Amino acid sequence: MGFRQDFEPLALSELHGFAESRRAEGWRYVQTLAVLTEEGVDLVYSFMKDGHLANSVVSIGRDAVVPSISDLFLAAFVFENEIHDLFGVTVEGIAIDFEGSFYQLANEAPMTILSPEQAAAREKARKVAAAKAAKAAKEAGGASDAPAAEGGLEAKLAAMDPEKAAKVRAAMEAKAKKEAAAKDAELEERLKAMDPEKAAKVRAAMEAKAKRAVSAEEGGE
Amino acid sequence: MGKATVIPFGPQHPVLPEPLHLDLVVEDETVVDCMPQIGFVHRGLEKLVETRDYNQFIYIAERICGICAMGHSLGYAETVEELMGVEVPKRAEYLRVIWHELSRIHSHLLWLGLAADAFGFESMFMHCWRLRERILDIFEKTTGGRVILSVVKVGGVARDIDAGQMSEILATLEGIKSDYGALMRTLLTDSSIKNRTVGVGAIGYDDAVALSMVGPFARASAVNYDVRSFGRGAYGDLADFQPILDNQGDCYARVKVRCLEVLQSIDIIAELAAKMPAGDIAVPVKGSPADGAQASNVLEQPRGECYYYARGNGTKHLDRMRMRTPTSQNLAGMATALKGCDLADVNMIILTIDPCISCTER
Numbered sequence: 001m002g003f004r005q006d007f008e009p010l011a012l013s014e015l016h017g018f019a020e021s022r023r024a025e026g027w028r029y030v031q032t033l034a035v036l037t038e039e040g041v042d043l044v045y046s047f048m049k050d051g052h053l054a055n056s057v058v059s060i061g062r063d064a065v066v067p068s069i070s071d072l073f074l075a076a077f078v079f080e081n082e083i084h085d086l087f088g089v090t091v092e093g094i095a096i097d098f099e100g101s102f103y104q105l106a107n108e109a110p111m112t113i114l115s116p117e118q119a120a121a122r123e124k125a126r127k128v129a130a131a132k133a134a135k136a137a138k139e140a141g142g143a144s145d146a147p148a149a150e151g152g153l154e155a156k157l158a159a160m161d162p163e164k165a166a167k168v169r170a171a172m173e174a175k176a177k178k179e180a181a182a183k184d185a186e187l188e189e190r191l192k193a194m195d196p197e198k199a200a201k202v203r204a205a206m207e208a209k210a211k212r213a214v215s216a217e218e219g220g221e
Numbered sequence: 222m223g224k225a226t227v228i229p230f231g232p233q234h235p236v237l238p239e240p241l242h243l244d245l246v247v248e249d250e251t252v253v254d255c256m257p258q259i260g261f262v263h264r265g266l267e268k269l270v271e272t273r274d275y276n277q278f279i280y281i282a283e284r285i286c287g288i289c290a291m292g293h294s295l296g297y298a299e300t301v302e303e304l305m306g307v308e309v310p311k312r313a314e315y316l317r318v319i320w321h322e323l324s325r326i327h328s329h330l331l332w333l334g335l336a337a338d339a340f341g342f343e344s345m346f347m348h349c350w351r352l353r354e355r356i357l358d359i360f361e362k363t364t365g366g367r368v369i370l371s372v373v374k375v376g377g378v379a380r381d382i383d384a385g386q387m388s389e390i391l392a393t394l395e396g397i398k399s400d401y402g403a404l405m406r407t408l409l410t411d412s413s414i415k416n417r418t419v420g421v422g423a424i425g426y427d428d429a430v431a432l433s434m435v436g437p438f439a440r441a442s443a444v445n446y447d448v449r450s451f452g453r454g455a456y457g458d459l460a461d462f463q464p465i466l467d468n469q470g471d472c473y474a475r476v477k478v479r480c481l482e483v484l485q486s487i488d489i490i491a492e493l494a495a496k497m498p499a500g501d502i503a504v505p506v507k508g509s510p511a512d513g514a515q516a517s518n519v520l521e522q523p524r525g526e527c528y529y530y531a532r533g534n535g536t537k538h539l540d541r542m543r544m545r546t547p548t549s550q551n552l553a554g555m556a557t558a559l560k561g562c563d564l565a566d567v568n569m570i571i572l573t574i575d576p577c578i579s580c581t582e583r
């Protein structure tokens with residue numbers, strides 16, 4: 001007997017009827033679990049027959065009411081009480097309903113609480129994935145947007161009256177210098193607020209970085 | 222008929238060192254209804270997967286339960302490998318199964334000892350645990366740990382068993398076999414044991430199927446279901462694997478199935494040791510599971526089928542890791558088996574189901 005598994009989506013309205021047909025066809029009930037998602041919760045119902053592990057994924061919102069299948073499979077009462085206590089999912093008509101006291105917990109629905117570190121890690125992963133996708137798209141697309149914009153500015157300046165163009169250039173440089181100076185001032189202020197020992201360390205690190213950048217440039221040339 | 226009375230059983234009870242509470246509704250000496258209650262040791266281990274990377278979590282997975290430690294690390298590793306599409310070397314698969322079957326022997330011997338203790342056969346308890354100690358010695362020699370082995374990792378195993386160690390293991394198992402044969406004869410033929418177990422807490426085939434029971438509890442009711450018979454991993458290379466079944470469904474049948482499974486496990490280890498292929502014991506695993514990727518897995522633990530589920534989110538941390546242990550699947554069966562039994566048989570019935578509540582609550 002071989003083994004295979006699959007995942008299929010299932011609508012919440014079809015859940016009870018689906019479980020009924022599985023029971024009639026002689027499938028064995030394996031388990032129910034919940035996964036926290038951005039929009040709500042995914043419930044995974046698993047059934048097994050002849051080595052085929054079939055998982056049905058029911059995506060629900062935060063305030064959805066889920067019908068119990070413990071009238072068909074009594075073993076489901078454990079998992080339905082569990083997803084109620086840990087994920088805050090409302091399950092209606094559980095054969096043995098503990099009404100929220102199945103687990104003795106300090107927090108309500110602890111599996112839905114995301115720590116700030118966890119949320120930050122997920123945000124970072126999302127950004128990295130987006131950057132990777134953008135890079136891939138850029139490589140696939142050939143010409144990119146940013147250099148085109150710069151090129152556009154240069155073309156505009158070239159088309160202008162040379163005196164005016166020089167003025168614009170000078171203004172842009174002055175603006176860049178001013179911004180850099182403001183940044184330096186801000187940094188200086190922050191360093192002053194810091195513990196002197198730490199500030200010294202930060203300064204040394206910055207100098208080293210600048211030196212490295214210069215030497216890299218020289219090496220490059 | 223007398224008046225119905227509720228007797229609380231557990232969570233601290235001399236017969237069962239597990240935090241399981243039962244409200245037993247009794248009329249005279251007969252249990253007419255039973256309400257199981259768990260939830261005293263929920264540790265939130267599944268939640269920890271969010272703050273540990275997928276390689277670190279294996280050490281938490283095996284701390285879910287002290288008896289099925291090897292099984293949980295194996296089930297978890299297989300699920301992550303499925304999630305990431307990692308192919309494990311053949312030798313690692315063999316080594317994993319050998320350790321897993323050794324832990325089945327140790328779990329069943331521990332259980333037989335506890336069962337003997339429950340029906341007041343204390344010397345049998347000592348003898349079973351004496352044999353179990355030799356299995357723990359094998360663990361200590363081959364992995365360095367007696368209970369928490371930390372030998373499975375994502376992509377293979379951390380240690381090899383060389384030919385010398387393997388022949389030592391086989392010699393030890395051969396030695397255990399003869400001692401164990403004598404114990405088993407007593408367990409299965411002694412009249413005082415039969416008085417406590419035959420016809421007690423019987424569950425028929427139809428009920429066992431309807432209640433989705435798993436493991437030796439189901440196999441004692443003639444349910445032909447054992448994950449090992451799917452032939453995954455090294456189990457696929459066994460010449461012949463037939464689950465051990467009984468059709469009585471009572472406490473005696475459950476004792477018998479577990480007794481015979483110990484011998485079956487010894488045979489599996491001997492066969493795999495003879496067929497052991499050479500080669501690597503692990504492959505390097507790099508990268509992270511893809512965002513939204515999901516995988517499930519089943520594994521035959523000593524107590525029955527255990528279900529694992531994992532979902533990735535593109536980082537080294539998983540979004541969700543879930544273990545559905547055999548005991549949580551068998552709670553409904555346990556409550557049904559207790560209905561109609563004598564109050565004095567409650568401990569025997571619960572023990573022959575071999576519940577593990579810390580596994581169940583995680």
